[in-house]
Amino acid sequence: MIQHISFSERLGLNKEMLQAFLSTAETRCYKKGSILFERDTVYNQLGYIKSGAVRTYCINDQGIDISFLLQVNGDFFGDYESYITGKRSAFIIEAAVDTEVLLFDKKRLDELIASDISWLRFSRTISDICFLEAKRRIEELLFFSPEERYFNLLQKSPEIICKIPLKYISTYLGITPQSLSRIRKRLIN
């Protein structure tokens, strides 16, 4: 499968390690709108999107739904904080469209990591990647205006714009659906 090639490249896995890695995962399918992870649960799995799209969101004190992450084919997902700390997560993950995923089991991954130093190295690579992605997001929010952020997202992930409703994209960008609708209109003209 094509995706597995990107696996190896991105994560620095050779053929055998890739096999072992995949053996810790199971495939699952979710209908559009269904929940992959409930609120207040501990994440004992990391996900990988084979096809489709997922949205990680939370409901704040005022009952407002805010998208924290939007992800599509080839992306990993899950609340990595909950995964590593074992704490309950405030986030919910739902399928934005019909979605097929791989779910990697923490217990089995931890066994791999305990079995050989190269897996421990691998786990550090995962952590580094999570950090780098988080840093990108901070830079995006700190250095760019909402309009620029939408434009950047359009460039970087047109797939997200296609698959995911505007009202979810808007809160991911830190604005309201109405504002995003107007920004979109401005960009067209």
Place this chain on the structure above:
Amino acid sequence: MIQHISFSERLGLNKEMLQAFLSTAETRCYKKGSILFERDTVYNQLGYIKSGAVRTYCINDQGIDISFLLQVNGDFFGDYESYITGKRSAFIIEAAVDTEVLLFDKKRLDELIASDISWLRFSRTISDICFLEAKRRIEELLFFSPEERYFNLLQKSPEIICKIPLKYISTYLGITPQSLSRIRKRLIN
């Protein structure tokens, strides 16, 4: 020294490891306003603030100075992205006040990490901590208004408010110095 206790706790180091860890570092002092790391350099060191405060910032396309991180006693600093990827950094780090730091050398740390699996584990802990801090920052920027962000910072790090000029705090919060001045006024009344 008191700080070393927090080291051990936060990073999960026993006495011997703490000694070895500290042996990779040298102490340096910087006068207020002096530069610890120049732009476009590769970070071959990680810093720890024994006393004082540092500001990590960048100059954007429009020539605007934006604070990326503000840190005080007991905080680690440095561009961890540049440190792990070996790429040149767009960030500059300066002493916000007279500051005494420990600088940990990457080459020597890498030797430790290569020497024993417990150091590799330690390096993953560092990476995890960097991720968790970055995630906090995203949540701050995404879920809170400028006024709330200032209030949160006031609660969490009054030391930053004391030590660092308002014009640098404002861009850290994602607003202009004038706006922060008005927010501050609002909070007093």
Place this chain on the structure above:
DNA sequence: CGTACCATTGATCAGGTTCAATGCTCGTGG
């Protein structure tokens, strides 16, 4: 065909930005 949900649009509001002027403080040199 009707309903539900979402995107769009309009009108008004609020808060942050910008530009400009003033005030304050601290450090330096006459």
Place this chain on the structure above:
DNA sequence: CCACGAGCATTGAACCTGATCAATGGTACG
């Protein structure tokens, strides 16, 4: 020792963008 200048915080006024509230339009699904 005082006077001046530099740099920063504050304040004012006008503006702009996004938020909010409310209404309309469009589309998909039962």
